[in-house]
Amino acid sequence: MRDADIVAGRARPGQGAGRLVGSDRVLVVLKELAAHPGGVGLDELTRVVGSPKPTVHRALRSLRRAGLAGQDARGHYLLGDEFLRLAFAHHEARPEHVRLRPVLESLAARFGETTHYAVLDGREVVYRAKVDPPSGAARLTSTVGGRNPAHSTGVGKLLLAYRLTTRDDVAAWAGDRPMERRTANTLTTAAALAGELAAIRARGYAVDDEENETGVACLALPVYALAPGTPSGALSISALTYRTPLSTLVEAVDEVRGVLGRLGEGS
Template structure:
């Protein structure tokens, strides 16, 4: 019996585990194609097994073969959209021009992100001219308490903040906030100032500043951020530009909601 992802297999758990291992490896190497030998080595399986499982994944459209290598397939990207926060595509489409405005005023790497559970999901990213150690990627997630965009979104979402504060806060660097009381105090300060900072809290060498895009009710729809190498960019100086762009984006969001209800 031929094993496919569309039909029964002799060992479901083994087949699924192997397929996921290969997909994870491909996701980690998403900027190009990877050969079977390298995939097998990284997924810790034989080359023949990797080739067979990749064939199943290819037939189901979740990986694509390019020459002698493989990459994630279009079907997987479509499925991935289902994990975005509800309405994320509409948020991205409306706010992309404002992300471009923030890039134009700073010439640094900028992000558009939304909150999904206790993580942030990056909907868009524009790269600055200077190399920056930024781990974010479009569609990727990071723990909200470790990032400027995440903290500014939590500051304006009490339910999400409560969930984050009730769980253990994972440490990524010496600067990560892992004390719930300290994080709660910082979220209060963010609500007062309208801006959040990340000083090497997720990754050493990275500094960010973020501001929220707010609805008329004061809830954060999304956040925009500027990121750069710690010690090179002045995130405090950039905070004014982030606030101004996000204020314009907030007005555009409010206008869109008003048109929707008027229709």
């Protein structure tokens, strides 16, 4: 396994971490701190990262000098205030996030379900914004910055449809790595995915029929924040099927398009 895979989050920090050097090790330590919002001790951090304690301590010292890590009264390490300031300032300044917030809020209120804005990153989607419904006891566990496989999500398939326009494109993207089966409904072959992407291009929207998580369905539409011809991301309404079945979302697709259009983000 390559060191870059570890830093990019495609492996647990301890897997092969002994090969990490310099800035790579600092990044692994930083990512591990993010997994412990209540703080983590040096011994546990050393064990998970898989590097000698003095080495991990040097990485922590570098992060603390930059304000990216801190230490609480118990001696536990956690993300620093400067890291949080940079992360939130950057997120709030994203043009697509600012422009789409009213759309997400409007649709979340209309359907009583969670709305997302996501972008494609290789074989995964990254959620850039999320709005929970104003009421309702059960809500989704997705988070801003969280990831899911592109092939099993409505937003992912929607964006792949505009990137992979031929069967050869899909086959090259899928490569030799198996596509994870998240549920019984997940598409796991290049042929099946190619057919689905062609259907998405024809109708202009994508669905997730409990393909990523059992009991959750999704309707996704393209968002054109940067250029009119290529989606910069995708908007989705993700619903708990026991209260909002997929058919209800699909029947309202023109209404959703209208909301996008009125706010200057039409598809």
